[in-house]
Each structure stands twice: as C-alpha cells, then as structure tokens.
Amino acid sequence: MDTKELLKKVRQIEIKIKRRTNNLFLGEYHSSFKGRGMTFSEVRPYAIGDDVRSIDWNKTAQYSQPYVKTFEEERELSLILLVDISASQNFGTRKQLKKETVAEICASLAFSALGNNDKVGLILFSDEVELFLPPAKGRFHALRIIRELIEFEPKNAQTNLNKALKFLLQTQKRKSIVFILSDFTEINYAKSLNAAARQHDITGIRVYDEKEEILPDIGIVQFRDVETGALQIVNTSSKNVRNQHKVFYEKVRIQFKNNFNTAGADSLSIKTDDDYIKKLLHYFKHHHTT
Template identity: 35%
Template sequence: MFPGKRQVDSAVGLDGDGLAWVSRATLIALKNSGNRLPLKAAKIRSQQGGSYLSRFRGRGMEFDEARPYQPGDEIRHLDWRVTARTGRAHTKLFREERERAVILWVDYRAPMFFATRGSFKSVLASQAAAMIAWGACNQGDRLGALIFSEQKHQELRPANGDRAVLNLIGRLAESSSLPPRASAPEKRREALLHALARVRRVTRPGALLFLLSDFRDLDKSAEIHLSALARHNELVLLRIHDRLEAELPTSGQYPVSDGYQRLSLQGADRKLHQRYSQQNLDRQDYLGQLCQRYRMHLLHCSTDCDLGETLAQGLGRRVR
C-alpha cells in the first residue's frame, strides 16, 4: 500500500491539523511518501522540437564542461578545441538539463478553504506540494515555488536540498493556517491571472511545473499563459475538488455564501440539480480540453481521496 492519505489521516490532530489546516510537522512527516512518487523525467513537447529532460548532464543552454565522446553523442556538439588539443574526440556538456527545476504553483484563494468531507482543498494542496517537493529533492532536482492568494503571493527561487524543501514547507503551513478573506469573483480571477503571468516570467525552459488548484475562474486569458508555459515545459495540473461541487444533495435546504452573497439551495429542485451538475461538467470539459490541446497532464483529486495513491498513479502514467 502506498502511504498516502491514510498516513495523513493518522496524523490528524484534534485541533484540526490535517483537516482545516496543516502543520509544518505534518508536512515534514510526508517525506517517505514523497520519495516514492515517480517524478523521473518525461519527454516534453516544444515548438523547437522534443527534448528529453534529465537531472543528468545533457544538451542545454549553459556550457559546463567537455567529456570524451561516447557513441550516440551528436556530432554537432563536439568540442573541436579540446579534441584538437588532446587528440581524442570530446563532447560539450551543458548545465541546463543536468539539474531540472521542479516548480510548484499553489493556489490559496478563498474557495480553496472548503470541504464537505475529508480535508480542505487548501490542506490537500499543501500536502501534495510537500510530497512532490520531497520527491524532487530525493531525485536531486532544484525546487522552486509560487504561492498565492487574493492578498499576496510568495516566490521561492529554485534551490537544491532539504533546506529548500523545509523553506517551502514553512510557507505552505503558514498559508494553510491563515483565515481566508472573502473576495469578489473578479478579485479571485485577477489573482489567478497574476500568478500565472508571474510563473510564466520566472520559469526557465525545461522545468517540470506542477499547478495545484481547483482552477476556478479559468478562462481564455489564463489559457494564453498556460499554452505559453506548455511550449517549453512539462506541466502537471492537479485539480482538487469537493464532491459537493459536482452534485448537490437530493434533499434538504442548504444556505451557501461566497462572502458577498447568500443563497438557499433546495436539494429537491430537479432543474437546479441539472443546471448545477452541467456547470460543473462544463468546467471539467474545458479544463480537459485545454490539457489535451497543449499536452498537459491532468490529475483529479477529491478532498476525501487517498492522496498518495492518486499522485502515484497519476504521475506514473505520465512517464510510461
């Protein structure tokens, strides 16, 4: 059994740690789970041709050193000066592909602080980010992040080692523990677009980029940023959702609010059920079509899922 959600559940505290918020200690404890995630490099799709990303030395942008020629090396990358000096063929090595950057883009907007079962979406995002971070560290990849809400965003430049993971974990725990502020839909959309624009600016080609969100307010403007990122990077979208967002209960009356408006939903209203379910399907279809169009990987995670299994199976499919 993959030690994912059940391990997380066993660490849930009476004070809500692991349900409504998540502590630094709980995220640190996910190290073993993260180390088992299949994060090895996969082929990326680029307008400039396919490139196989690896944490080992390969062809990239920044010259590193030369080594003796090996069968399979491209002739155009021979280092003729070293070859002439030593009398033995040498190939140029570049730094770009030796240390891949893994970038985590984590959404802490107000709708992420919600669940009717399991853990808040914000908690699942924090736990998933921590697992991926530990896995990246275990493989020797550089780890960077962009964490955002309606009020602020934080950026962590790519760095190696446990220190980079622990720095990120501190930010994740803090963000999951801050009480969300009600925000208008336009404010949420602006925060999403700003975070996408920013990660597009700071991400260098060849990165493995994870986007952890419920992907509310995704629109054509967001699509422009995603398509640009997908041209030169490998993107994995983890859609975190609650089952109530897909289908209303069949009976009862339920007050709901987004912080600005309050409504009362009638569970027995068949037409309301149909409209509500169709809106959710439309959002899912749009996201799925985007991922197919730009060759991005899409994983779905409900708030009561086995997180470790979901990540392991989904990430395993991308490298087959």
C-alpha cells in the same frame, strides 16, 4: 493553530511526502522536465559504448588514443506553485479538505524539484495575489512553503485566476514550470491562461471533493456561498435543481480540460481521497517538455 501544533503538522507532511516520493518519483520528475540545455563537462578517454560523434579529435591526435567530450544537463529550473486559497478550498467530506490535499500535492512537487536541484516559488491567490515567495532552494524553503499552505489566512474569499496569471507573467520573465492548483469553478480565465502558457510550461491540477458535485435530496435547505456570502433557499428535492447542479460541475470539468488543451498545457483532476502520488507519477511518465 499554535506554533507547536503547526510545526508538528509541517513535520508530519514532510515525513509522509518524503516516504512516498522515493527515488523513482524524483527520477520521473527529472526526466519529465528538461533543463535549458547541455553544457560541456570534461574530456575523458574513450570507453566502449561511447558515441563516436563525441570524439575529441584534437585530444585524440595529441595523446594517440581516443578521447571523448562529455556534457551534462544544465538544469537550474524554477517550479512555481500557483495556489488558489479562496474560501471554496475549505471543503471536504471524505478523507480531508481540498486545501489539505493541495498542501500535500504541493509538498510532493516541491521536494521533487529540490531533489533535482531546482528552485521552488509560491504564489497564493484569492481574488488578489495574497502571498509571493520567490523561487529558492533548500529544505527550509520547502518547509516554509508547506507552512504557508497550512497556516496562511486569506484576506479575501473569492477567486480571480486572471489576476494571478497576470502576476505570474510580471514576476517570472524566464520560462518556468508552473502548477496551478484550484477547483477551477471560476469560468472566464482562458485568455490569461493562453498568454501564460506561451511563456511557461503550465499544468493545471483540479482538486475537488466528489460530494460537492452531487446535490443530495435533503429537502428545502438554506445555502451560503462561501465566496460571496450570499444566502439562497434551495429545494434539493427538486430533480430539476439537482440536475442543474450536476450540469454546472460537468461544465466546470469540461471547460477546465478544454481551456488547458487549447492553451497547449497539461491538466489532471485529483479528488480529495485519491492516491495523488500515483496520479502524479502517471503524469510525469507522460509529460515531456519541449
């Protein structure tokens, strides 16, 4: 993709996402993720409806009329997008590739965070951490994140979520909002997820294509594992083979849900042809930080 085409694609995503993530979406994000606490703002005259517990008795005595202290939320939160860029993300049979859906979801989250004056950072991982953009604010930073999600070419094809979570803990010492976006076909990451969830507010988003979970009956076919490069002859006409394939992805789905539940973290699954804005809105309405 040349520079002109890349910038056009980034701009298209920005326009599409900003049109769909309206003020309601920004408000839901804000109420879903609370700041670090409340800080003193000002003292002003009492108005009907104010909480009497907020009355400043010193000012009230000084001016012979009631005054109240007001406070505002201290936000300055950091949103970290932890994104799987292994070879399995280059799959899609419906509306678009998994990686394209991931890019749009990340853009939605990034613009929502920036609209609430939060910082946004990006970690791209395969079986190594391949790119880290520290949390920052501003439209140009958000566009840089989108550009990397579209353009970045991973050096490695396989996946290692454990290394990515370890890197997260090493680089983010303060509590952050973390979204992990992957197909989660890797199985053994529960221990690392538990450790990360003790430090951060974590949500897993499993992005998948419906067709990859159903093996069609098309006879004897040679398949290549996109992550390992291994070749395998598969008899797709075998009902037993198709059932094994189905069982594997059912195990992935169940283990994904169980791993995040056990860690005390939230999770949601989004297909490549889903209305992901609707799913994110539902998530925000039901997610609240403690």
